[in-house]
Amino acid sequence: MLDAAADLLVRWGYQRVTVEDVARHAGIGKGTVYLHFRTKDALFLTVLLRSHHHVVARMADRMAADPAEVLPSRMTASVYRDLADDAVVRPLYLGDPEVLGRLAHEAAETLGELGGKRDVASRRLFGLLRDAGALRTDLPIEEQEYVLRAVATGFLFVDSLSTPEVPVDRDRRAELIAHSIAAAIEEPGAAAQAGAVAPQAVAMFRELAADMDAEWRRRVRR
Amino acid sequence: MLDAAADLLVRWGYQRVTVEDVARHAGIGKGTVYLHFRTKDALFLTVLLRSHHHVVARMADRMAADPAEVLPSRMTASVYRDLADDAVVRPLYLGDPEVLGRLAHEAAETLGELGGKRDVASRRLFGLLRDAGALRTDLPIEEQEYVLRAVATGFLFVDSLSTPEVPVDRDRRAELIAHSIAAAIEEPGAAAQAGAVAPQAVAMFRELAADMDAEWRRRVRR
DNA sequence: CGATGACTGGATTCGCGTTTCCGGTCATAC
């Protein structure tokens, strides 16, 4: 059912999709949808939450498999690649009002508390990375986070913006993100220090993922 | 008259401003406006063009005064500061449809040919900077331009995006842009090489500015 | 019990006649 909702959401946008559409598309009755979700909003919020959770979980998995993934450059590039493939989170990250409809507002609110937790995690990760000598210390930590956010935002938006000619393919663009972020805030050879931070980072993000998982499962009636 | 039009444009947006508003605000008759501009579009396009010209001209002036301003990092930071002060070009660079209205489409078209010239100039500047050893050569030139565009876009948008807390003031943000761009595509100590490129860069941008100046003056009847 | 779809009412959209608005013109005044 969530898959059906997700599919229709990205194809038509929140406004145009009716609960009956979702039910039909999932091969169930409309009433059944309301057996599982209190409201239409709850349904689609859950869709968003699930996908968001997926992104964070993959992040943690990648860190576990390769410690260098804790570096902001690598992390961001990987998320960028994920976004390219996941049509649900892309509008979420881009705040696309066309797709999100009124959810854009609603989502920000509900995801806000989780966003807070994520910000805390991110802040702590930055602290760890600085202590480990993987991040530079020539900028205060808030400025580094601002730079990261700005650069990541830029690469995300510049594609969806009026640019007739995008010079390179998806993977190369991801590499360019990594290059830019690494150059701006990371220490050369930071990868070597990543190993020391990875375990804690993995734990943090797994916990975050678990929170998100719990959150969206909590929204399903049974 | 152009000042009046610019003022109203940024305050109310293209749609809400009528030609009569502009005339009244400029203390002249409505017919007089049409004595100088063939159409409403031409009037506002001229406003945009003039401001855009202003930005480029200031760029050239800064380069003449300080050769280090030819460096993409410095250049972008300065333009960022200019945008913060100039309420007319800001929506233009941001493509704000609220303010630009249908001009967003129209402007892109007419400014397109000038945009082409600017792209050529930019490309040539990048070539010169690489030859002078001010830019790195670890990335192909198109990718460096893409990175520059992406990073600049990011810093522009991240402010106007839903970010409750912007950690630093305007000038500091400009410095962070410079920092990020320098780190991503410039050679350390690039400033020393800038002097060799500056004269040609100044010439190029002055010519570009002259083109733009001619273009918007051409649109005024007399 | 879990599942369903007919049903309801509040909201949204549609159709369309009427009014208002405003870009552009031009006869007039200076």
Place this chain on the structure above:
DNA sequence: GTATGACCGGAAACGCGAATCCAGTCATCG
């Protein structure tokens, strides 16, 4: 020659009743 504002007509905004839509409910069924 230059400046103006009354004026024109097409387009957009408005009003409003009718028609439609759809989130959410609930009686019914298996």
